[in-house]
Amino acid sequence: MKSLTPESTFRTRLDRARAEMARTGVDALILSLGHDLPYLTGYLAMPLERLTVLVVPRDGEASLIIPRLEAPRVTEMPTVFSIAPWNETDDPVALAHKLLGAARTIAVGDQMWSRFLVDLLALRPSSTYVRSVVVMEALRSRKDVDEIAALVAAGAAADRVAAQLQAGDIALVGRTEAEVSADISARLIAEGHQKVNFAIVAAGENAASPHHDAGDRVIRFGEIVLCDFGGSMNGYCSDITRCVHLGEVPTDIADAYAVLFEAQAAGVAAGTVGTMCEGVDAASRAVIDAAGYGEWFVHRTGHGIGMEAHEDPYMVKGNSTPIAAGHAYSVEPGIYIPGKWGMRLEDIVVATENGPQPVNHTNHHLVVLDR
């Protein structure tokens, strides 16, 4: 897909990346898989054994090393980077090594395959390697107005699918989790997403596994159904979780959901500019702990979101990064009773100088459905 972002934006981003490199003592940046590369160039590398990598020396021209047969996929931007195609019998790691020149401290993109770093280590054993987030987090985590607009649009599309779920438009009883997952996926596309990243559908006791794979389990009347889904729309991600209950809600589930509802709202409200990221986690967790469900809230409260479904900053104990205007992240506490049921409630939130602004607005209650 051709990037919608103008060349001038990429030029500005690369300038900012170089400034961050200077500030953090990084001599060169190497970016392959993942979204640091498209953030700087508009191009997403193919996840294959042929290496694609952007080499950005702090004081030299940026070069995109790419297999010659994939070069036609790239939109050239001479004022941002040049293209260095390699042939099938060339060694692309040796080419990167050459372009890195005398660089001592090299920041490596998070998702680059280790095989290429292993090969680079053999060529440059005395370089120091750090993670690219050292350079890129400051850029990517603070979304600009166009990025926020894209997140809001993707969130609104996901909201519409969640509303269809709550309205009973998506049949549940008697279908498998996998069928409902496919139905939700098709609706995300119909509402404007280009790509579905995940569509977790977990019924009854399966909802107690936070990363459950939707499977052949048939959904039955009388149980809770957890739906956590999202995708990419014009390059930016959505992510939402809502639970519905088929028929009358048992007391234990109703009691826990009331706590979850309050915990999620507390996490959202805590996200003021200057608060440490772990403060959002603490706010949600305090509510769940106080109600006695603490041992069943087994994951962090949230993750950053943008071009990637999960990215920095993370809302987790130990992350003292202060929330800044333009940070976008999920707030998604959960309660999971193994073998019985699970529940999670999730919105995406954008931090602003005027306080946290949720992107998602679909009904936050446990909606009761009859089919």
Added chain:
Amino acid sequence: MKSLTPESTFRTRLDRARAEMARTGVDALILSLGHDLPYLTGYLAMPLERLTVLVVPRDGEASLIIPRLEAPRVTEMPTVFSIAPWNETDDPVALAHKLLGAARTIAVGDQMWSRFLVDLLALRPSSTYVRSVVVMEALRSRKDVDEIAALVAAGAAADRVAAQLQAGDIALVGRTEAEVSADISARLIAEGHQKVNFAIVAAGENAASPHHDAGDRVIRFGEIVLCDFGGSMNGYCSDITRCVHLGEVPTDIADAYAVLFEAQAAGVAAGTVGTMCEGVDAASRAVIDAAGYGEWFVHRTGHGIGMEAHEDPYMVKGNSTPIAAGHAYSVEPGIYIPGKWGMRLEDIVVATENGPQPVNHTNHHLVVLDR
């Protein structure tokens, strides 16, 4: 998906991996994303920022480090590995470091995200890191009878879709490449694949880009259409390329296709046990070079295939690995005239003591269609 492979097979594979470690001087193996991990454990790691990694000390018990919230996804096999779950505020790389003990030479899975290797480097600066293929290629590249049966079944399913294309069951003229790609993908699923890995559809001048993304380009009468598709069926991959021509074939395309047909057959025939992998490439390339199209054959002739769509061994100049019984790989020469047209012809082949045995049998000629 629950693995269909019995625990005894995994135990045998792990024993063989340890023997390879001893032979190659590797003290420990660490495997994360990619298919070395499911080959040894039946479990495919999630491609997320939370680390999953199997640590195999040569002389100690294997441990699967996994986020606690993903642990329910794993089928435990106490005679093969134990599970070491980590909590949200634990440091999984520090846990891996501890389990690696005094290991000096560490073999790292190809697709593990570099962020984890960067963190490990900081903890173990004086270890030596090598690629896991040093240990795993000898195991994974020689398929056993069950694996070959799975490749044959996946290939037969892909053949049926290719035959539907050649029979004119898949309308082309007036549809976009993306629509035809979606149609082919649905047919791969209908024929038994669980997952589509890619479905390249490239019409006319787009066929000159070997890794073209199927897009909004409408297919017209009078042009060549290249279709290269494959997926995963019961854990093993298919991959096939056929071209069709809409209406009468111009002389330049007919002439080139005759060369391509001969080059592909020569590559298949060259794959006898003991021949170096580069010999397959040389055999196809010699035919194309002799006919004067050499500069337009811009990629290697093939790649290994198994649990992954692309894996060792590669059929490329410089690979002197001798072909062994049980090797499975693609033979897929191509001719690409930029701005005009492109063509590729691809089968999967299994090497046996009785010579190369193609998995794919669909008509190898340039079939002419009228719609």
